[in-house]
Ligand SMILES: CC(=O)SCCNC(=O)CCNC(=O)[C@H](O)C(C)(C)COP(=O)(O)OP(=O)(O)OC[C@H]1O[C@@H](n2cnc3c(N)ncnc32)[C@H](O)[C@@H]1OP(=O)(O)O
């Protein structure tokens with residue numbers, strides 16, 4: 001390591017308590033995303049509660065409970081925001097404010113300051129390399145855009161963070177950093193996922209896998225179901241697959257280890273498994289560490305529909321919470337309750353539409369058991385109160401439940417209603433027909449179910 005970097009390192013090395021002193025009342029602070037949200041800096045900032053007022057913090061699905069969000073229920077000192085809620089954000093209830101947006105455009109909103117100016121970035125990173133770089137680890141995301149605009153960059157280094165080799169913008173250099181904090185190398189957070197081995201999930205996976213072709217390029221969305229479908233693809237006869245995804249999940253490790261991924265048929269980023277963030281098990285993090293088969297890119301590159309569409313046979317597999325009989329897809333909220341965010345669902349669904357031979361799949365079980373035990377249909381007659389449309393009806397191709405697969409693209413409103421009611425749970429079909437009839441989209445040409 002060059003001696004001058006070591007000298008600079010020692011000069012910038014401080015305790016977490018010292019580092020967070022850069023934050024002033026009224027500031028915006030951005031935390032690293034997903035598994036790269038820093039713990040020590042968050043705790044140290046929370047300790048400054050009584051000195052600070054109106055500090056706004058933004059993050060993306062951290063994999064632990066954020067301290068500043070818990071410590072101040074009246075939002076006098078800190079207001080916490082997440083632009084994609086994960087399991088820990090959801091537990092915060094109304095202590096977590098949502099910032100709606102497309103993942104693809106988040107970097108631009110920051111660079112062009114449509115989003116409020118971020119004063120300080122707190123990032124969890126790898127330790128510094130010989131050339132003075134701190135790697136963003138498993139979240140390239142829009143960390144570089146945040147670093148480019150922020151007044152201060154503080155890194156919390158951790159030896160357990162895998163070095164994720166990238167195509168561009170995956171590092172920050174010591175010359176740009178205000179402070180360095182060394183952590184006690186706490187482990188990478190593991191995503192607890194439903195293993196999804198029910199008949200419902202098996203049937204959904206079967207309806208997807210039977211439409212895939214050799215040489216296709218895969219995107220797998222967030223959620224246990226998409227990961228399970230990926231594992232089913234790994235057990236199939238498909239070959240020569242490629243990866244152009246937003247999320248890198250465990251299923252891709254299975255696919256790679258079973259020899260399914262070559263990337264040789266990709267038109268863009270040939271031979272590389274392209275992604276912008278990874279979340280999963282320690283096995284996934286070990287797989288990614290310095291792996292030249294993988295390339296992490298910022299989200300505005302991975303999620304650009306035009307770029308996605310350059311790959312022939314791009315396949316986008318995502319999950320939904322609810323789909324109405326027109327094909328409007330709600331994947332991020334239920335009754336005014338924000339569950340997650342738009343993320344990349346819209347852009348990958350569109351990107352697959354632009355791709356020659358591309359296919360998109362929106363997958364969900366046909367019903368949901370609510371916390372009070374009632375069972376509701378996820379195929380609904382209309383978008384219910386408070387729900388947010390993640391993908392408009394003009395974009396999806398296949399909607400898949402355990403009862404089948406409906407290709408709604410290019411179909412009329414009555415044909416869509418017929419196809420979607422056909423894959424709803426049988427217990428709800430007659431009610432859906434009644435509702436479709438009231439909306440005048442159930443015609444005498446509709447098939448009797
Ligand atoms: C980060 C990215 O953008 S990756 C690229 C693709 N992006 C997307 O698809 C974004 C939108 N999609 C998503 O967020 C996810 O795929 C989801 C939410 C649709 C499914 O993800 P999963 O992890 O499988 O969701 P899961 O079934 O565990 O449910 C998540 C929560 O929603 C609740 N929920 C799910 N369905 C319903 C429903 N119909 N009614 C009420 N609550 C519901 C669950 O109870 C759970 O809440 P909890 O954490 O408080 O227990």
Ligand SMILES: CCCC(=O)O
Pocket residue numbers: 060083084101102103104106341342343344
């Ligand atoms: C994962 C989505 C994050 C964002 O849009 O900011």
